[in-house]
Amino acid sequence: MTTTFADLTTMRIGGPVGRLHVATSVPHAIELLGAAGGAGDPLLVMGGGSNLVVGDVGWPDTVIKMASSELDIDGDLVTAAAGVEWDELVKTVVGEGLAGIEALSGIPGSVGGTPVQNVGAYGSLTSDVLDALTVYDRETGSVERWLPEQCGFGSHRQSVFKHSDRWVVLDVTLRLRRDGQSNPVTFPQVAERLGIEVGGTAAPADVREAVIAQRRERGMVLNPDDHDTWSVGSFFINPVLAEVPRRAAEAPSHPDIKGTKLSAAWLIQHAGFPPGYGRDWGNGTVALSSRHALALTNRGGATTADVMKFAAHIRDGVEARYDVRLNPECDLVNCSF
Ligand SMILES: Cc1cc2nc3c(=O)[nH]c(=O)nc-3n(C[C@H](O)[C@H](O)[C@H](O)COP(=O)(O)OP(=O)(O)OC[C@H]3O[C@@H](n4cnc5c(N)ncnc54)[C@H](O)[C@@H]3O)c2cc1C
Known part of the structure; x- marks a missing residue:
């Protein structure tokens, strides 16, 4: 049976894996990396798949899953x-x-x-x-x-x-x-x-x-029986801005070496997307966690396309309300929104 990224990631979405290699030790990882070619050759290195979203087309080339245990x-x-x-x-x-x-x-x-x-x-x-x-x-x-x-x-x-x-x-x-x-x-x-x-x-x-x-x-410990944890944790990164737009002035903020960091969870909630939002939106397979507005969750049967559509909906709603564009914190591979 073909392995898919839905089998390997915590959000349980994503298409087929090309060639899967599991590195069982550090020397084995070095050997597999050497065989995978140079920096220009397509390679996806992954660990637990807890910050990774791969498109429904999958990744046709080599995947090295790090399982070294020293x-x-x-x-x-x-x-x-x-x-x-x-x-x-x-x-x-x-x-x-x-x-x-x-x-x-x-x-x-x-x-x-x-x-x-x-x-x-x-x-x-x-x-x-x-x-x-x-x-x-x-x-x-x-x-x-x-x-x-x-x-x-x-x-x-x-x-x-x-x-x-x-x-x-x-x-x-x-x-x-x-x-x-x-x-x-x-x-x-x-x-x-x-x-x-x-x-x-x-x-x-x-x-x-x-x-x-x-x-x-907060639904932030993996549990296969709890759809609030079928996520990548925080889907959006807290935005760091050189200048905070006037409309976002009320958002909680913290200094960052690159500017001002705003709370993405606050922006999402105050733009009209409370925890749990989404069950009645689209086909209902993707929703915000009922315990954390920053976690986009697979309610069962979601595809990556469903997640991308929902992520764009949240991003656009926040931008319309606050002039702040949210970007993903997780790594998007062969998919975008
Ligand atoms: C329920 C939940 C809660 C979470 N809570 C937090 C939290 O509190 N704080 C937080 O910061 N994050 C959190 N996360 C996000 C995630 O757990 C972390 O980012 C984690 O470190 C990702 O590790 P991974 O092995 O699963 O990486 P993967 O998802 O497998 O990969 C993520 C990225 O890292 C790269 N990568 C993986 N391994 C290597 C390697 N050995 N060398 C180079 N690149 C590599 C991949 O290519 C990919 O780009 C949470 C996620 C979930 C699902």
Whole structure:
């Protein structure tokens, strides 16, 4: 039976996979990448498919799915292969008494996928703890050890890996702490669950539990029985603007190195698209999550074309109301809106 991207992605949409190769170790990944040709040759590298939307036509060429599983814990330095499941890593290190990534609990996807958009949640970012990473350069065929400064982090959810097929992350080294205390808890709802003040700390294992409970309530922990989680998480990226249009002046904003970052969820909701919106729109197969306005969800039977149509509808509604054009946070391959 043909494998489709609907089988490999969390939104469960997308057409057939051309040639699927599963990299089971770092040396195997290097071998497969070498065989896949240079930077100009079509190749799709993926991990958990939790930030990836592929068109109904699929991808006719080579796909390498990273499933490498090497993991090494040396004091407070943790090195994990790109194919390790991110949340399994968080669970393991928290279990070892290490602190620093407990607020990034419950996020789907692979270790190799996390630097791509500098994954972040509840006040923590991958770049806060990244010590180094090993990268395969498809242009030169070389394997290089990089420092975080080379990754182009800074602006919201950006890196040199995003929208580039030149570099493939092979492994990631994180520098964590053994002081038994979490990072300061900055999210009021998480602090409340822990019974601490905002800015206080707790045992990393307790923070992990509180974050997962909070995420579950928001439909942000994968659950095959819960269509609110058949998504890519946030479909749209929080827009970063050099100048905020007058009509969007009331939207919550935060400074970003490239300008001002606005809340995409706020813009969507206030443009008339509340959580759950969409069940009565189009063919009803795509709707906003009933618990999070930023998550476009597959209610069952959606195609990528259905998702693109719905995404354009939301984008256009926000633009008409606020003069702000939303763009996808996820990677769109062979599809657009
Ligand atoms: C329910 C849900 C909740 C989420 N919550 C959050 C959240 O709180 N915070 C957040 O930041 N994100 C969140 N996400 C988005 C997603 O989980 C992350 O972006 C994750 O890191 C993607 O990893 P992946 O392995 O699934 O990548 P994939 O979806 O497989 O790939 C995404 C992109 O990364 C590239 N890529 C993957 N692996 C590699 C590699 N080894 N080297 C180079 N490029 C690679 C792919 O080519 C593609 O362009 C959520 C998603 C879902 C479904």
